[in-house]
Amino acid sequence: xxxxxxxxxxxxxxxxxxxxxxxxxxxxxxxxxxxxxxxxxxxxxxxxxxxxxxxxxxxxxxxxxxxxxxxxxxxxxxxxxxxxxxxxxxxxxxxxxxxxxxxxxxxxxxxxxxxxxxxxxxxxxxxxxxxxxxxxxxxxxxxxxxxxxxxxxxxxxxxxxxxxxxxxxxxxxxxxxxxxxxxxxxxxxxxxxxxxxxxxxx
Amino acid sequence: xxxxxxxxxxxxxxxxxxxxxxxxxxxxxxxxxxxxxxxxxxxxxxxxxxxxxxxxxxxxxxxxxxxxxxxxxxxxxxxxxxxxxxxxxxxxxxxxxxxxxxxxxxxxxxxxxxxxxxxxxxxxxxxxxxxxxxxxxxxxxxxxxxxxxxxxxxxxxxxxxxxxxxxxxxxxxxxxxxxxxxxxxxxxxxxxxxxxxxxxxxxxxxxxxxxxxxxxxxxxxxxxxxxxxxxxxxxxxxxxxxxxxxxxxxxxxxxxxxxxxxxxxxxxxxxxxxxxxxxxxxxxxxxxxxxxxxxxxxxx
Numbered sequence: 001x002x003x004x005x006x007x008x009x010x011x012x013x014x015x016x017x018x019x020x021x022x023x024x025x026x027x028x029x030x031x032x033x034x035x036x037x038x039x040x041x042x043x044x045x046x047x048x049x050x051x052x053x054x055x056x057x058x059x060x061x062x063x064x065x066x067x068x069x070x071x072x073x074x075x076x077x078x079x080x081x082x083x084x085x086x087x088x089x090x091x092x093x094x095x096x097x098x099x100x101x102x103x104x105x106x107x108x109x110x111x112x113x114x115x116x117x118x119x120x121x122x123x124x125x126x127x128x129x130x131x132x133x134x135x136x137x138x139x140x141x142x143x144x145x146x147x148x149x150x151x152x153x154x155x156x157x158x159x160x161x162x163x164x165x166x167x168x169x170x171x172x173x174x175x176x177x178x179x180x181x182x183x184x185x186x187x188x189x190x191x192x193x194x195x196x197x198x199x200x201x202x
Numbered sequence: 203x204x205x206x207x208x209x210x211x212x213x214x215x216x217x218x219x220x221x222x223x224x225x226x227x228x229x230x231x232x233x234x235x236x237x238x239x240x241x242x243x244x245x246x247x248x249x250x251x252x253x254x255x256x257x258x259x260x261x262x263x264x265x266x267x268x269x270x271x272x273x274x275x276x277x278x279x280x281x282x283x284x285x286x287x288x289x290x291x292x293x294x295x296x297x298x299x300x301x302x303x304x305x306x307x308x309x310x311x312x313x314x315x316x317x318x319x320x321x322x323x324x325x326x327x328x329x330x331x332x333x334x335x336x337x338x339x340x341x342x343x344x345x346x347x348x349x350x351x352x353x354x355x356x357x358x359x360x361x362x363x364x365x366x367x368x369x370x371x372x373x374x375x376x377x378x379x380x381x382x383x384x385x386x387x388x389x390x391x392x393x394x395x396x397x398x399x400x401x402x403x404x405x406x407x408x409x410x411x412x413x414x415x416x417x418x419x420x421x422x423x424x425x426x427x428x429x430x431x432x433x434x435x436x437x438x439x440x441x442x443x444x445x446x447x448x449x450x451x452x453x454x455x456x457x458x459x460x461x462x463x464x465x466x467x468x469x470x471x472x473x474x475x476x477x478x479x480x481x482x483x484x485x486x487x488x489x490x491x492x493x494x495x496x497x498x499x500x501x502x
Contacts, residue, residue, distance in 0.1 A: 024434070066403065077403045078403070079402060079403050079404065090402065090404065091404070092433070093407055093433065094402065094404050094405055094406065094407040095400075095401070095402020095403055095404035095405065095406075095407055096400060096402065096407040096429065097402070098429065099432070099433055099434070101433070101434065102434075114434065115434065116433045116434055117433045117434075117435075117438040117442075117473070118433065119498070120464060120472070120473045120474045120475060120498070122472075122473075159404055159405060160313075160405060
């Protein structure tokens, strides 16, 4: 179980953002402080049965962010990219920053999808829900979310080991960033990781 | 070579591997290891990692596992019977009498991706009172990643060797791997891989890969400019094929039987590996080389 929650933290590559446009995650970000990737932004993280954690943006270079979090007494770092338009990660490229993979674009529509090929298999991220009204609890508030379902073929590697998940449902908000992730393992059991507080909208 | 000759050549290669896997499966040493592997009660490190996707990993405690264990055939369990400085598993079955697997040394480290990466291991297998298998393994870890690995598995008639050496200079580095299989002094599989890698907070990723696999009377030679392949390209197969060349050749003479490529399946929505002949005709890899599928499905 520690392995799976750690994997979800690893796969969870960060935070949030602001507006919209076409981009691939390779563009420079003119003003990183105007994005959810502003240095110092943090998200409290909770998962039932585990100690709370917090991921904090520790650096931002042209949108390429490094987030740090502590799990099980050890500090880990995650890398991703946050632009004015979306969030991208390098999980499947194992950190190769020339190969960002779109996690969410805030102007995306239901049905939009992004694919990342690994050999003859494909990881798919598809927008499955976009709120038209406030429908999701976030701390004391009710907010809108954009939900991305990630489908992971069996055997795809994350940090040198097979991903423990076959599906991950991500929930994001354009002001608060990461809201929740639900990882589904091959045996059907699930792990929830959610945020209930952030300073990203301060 | 023309298509007809190439198909004959691929069938020979597949036959060589099929015979090899059949003979390997019949080796008593491997049957004994499989017998141990199937017993969840053995106090060895590997059974704990058998179900990595659905079970928690926990570090293997060699010190606490030391002792003598004897197979209780009625219960199907290895039960502790005494103290020892090593882990001794004694068993007798319908196939093996007075047999023993001894884990003499075991030391592991926690890596980012594995809580129990073996740094040192020495083990011996005795079947019917004779030493039949010796496993020795050493590894060095640096930057939370393997730096060196050297593994040797020897039986009286065969030997498998594996080595890995990784280098790092800032965010750049290399990875060299070699493996070979020999029987009665004859090396029938000899593989080398050299890769240029980049480093990130997550570990390393491949930029360029070149490899040669000499297997029986064939040579598989490949270069993959992995860093140039766009995993999000609309036409990923084209990106992969234009940045890679994997040739299957027959020895001697390096006569090319076919080129391994990625192409859409007949359904069109999936990609898979195909062999392209000199006349550009292509067939799914499993048609003539079914043994290759599991290797190709390994993820880099």
